[in-house]
Amino acid sequence: MLITEVNIVFKAGDGGDGKVSFYKYRRGPDGGNGEKGGSIYISPTTDIYALSPFSRTKKIEAENGKGGMSNTKNGKAGKDLEIKLPVGTIITDKESGEVFEITADFKRFLFCKRGEGGRGNYEFRSGANTTPKFAEKGQAGQKRSLHLNLKLIADYGLIGFPNAGKSSLLKELTSATPKVASYPFTTLEPNLGELNGQIIADIPGLIQGASQGKGLGIKFLKHIEKVSLLLHCLSCEEKEPQKAYQTIRKELENYNPNLLKLPEIILLTKADLRSKAEINSYLKALKGLKKEVLPVSIYDWESLEKLRALFFKHESLSE
Ligand SMILES: Nc1nc2c(ncn2[C@@H]2O[C@H](COP(=O)(O)OP(=O)(O)OP(=O)(O)O)[C@@H](O)[C@H]2O)c(=O)[nH]1
Ligand SMILES: [Mg+2]
Structure with missing residues (x-):
């Protein structure tokens, strides 16, 4: 499933503590230093599914550094983590209010700074104090509480009345798994799927009066304002x-007159429910609209192939 919104905590590794320790027979200090924790870096990816692993976890943590040991042995540094976020992700730091947007040219970025290790008591020896009985604590790694919101700009928008078969088509064409049912208003939130690197949006059905707020449709029309094909x-x-x-x-x-200017094709859905002759009379009835009309059925593989071919044609024309 395509995940577009998550709340998550990113935490860099803490530094290890310095050690307080003394040589057994010579009484001097021998506590080693704690090492640094791992930092968290973020970088962009074109994989729109990259937020999916975060839907099952609440926190991503880089490794902590290990504490110092006796014999002036230092600990071990924690490994850095690199997190790839899909292009189009808006990151909001819920505490500071800072907002970052992952764009295609976003450069690898230090996002949560590691904690440095603390010095062991060996480092604190001096003429004045030959047996220091203290060491430093490691610093805490930076922690950020985040909201990640992937704003995909859909390339194609499926629209129509409730129950017209929009979600069923999305399901057939992409790996998305939207709910499909034989009653209106099955889809309550937009579903997104990907076909050949292009994003298809399936929005809740529209009804008469939608632009005045009837049904669910209107608040989702914003997702299709920028599509290249309806x-x-x-x-x-x-x-x-x-x-x-x-x-x-x-x-x-009524919602936005510019929507009428978008290229559009008509998909005559559930074509399997009608005879060839009936389909032809439908095509005739729609001829006056001067729009491309394609009869499709989720039970007719050939019709879906024609639809895919139409997408590819549209893509190559708009390149
Ligand atoms: N016979 C037939 N039934 C179909 C076809 N496509 C969809 N259906 C059925 O039509 C009903 C509605 O399908 P959905 O895909 O949920 O319709 P929708 O347009 O997404 O509906 P909303 O989410 O309510 O707007 C379901 O019972 C589907 O099984 C088709 O090609 N042929
Ligand atoms: Mg639906």
């Missing part, structure tokens, strides 16, 4: 396909 899903179950199509277009227009 996939307008129109079910073969619609009795008046032209009218159904225009209802959705009107809602888009």
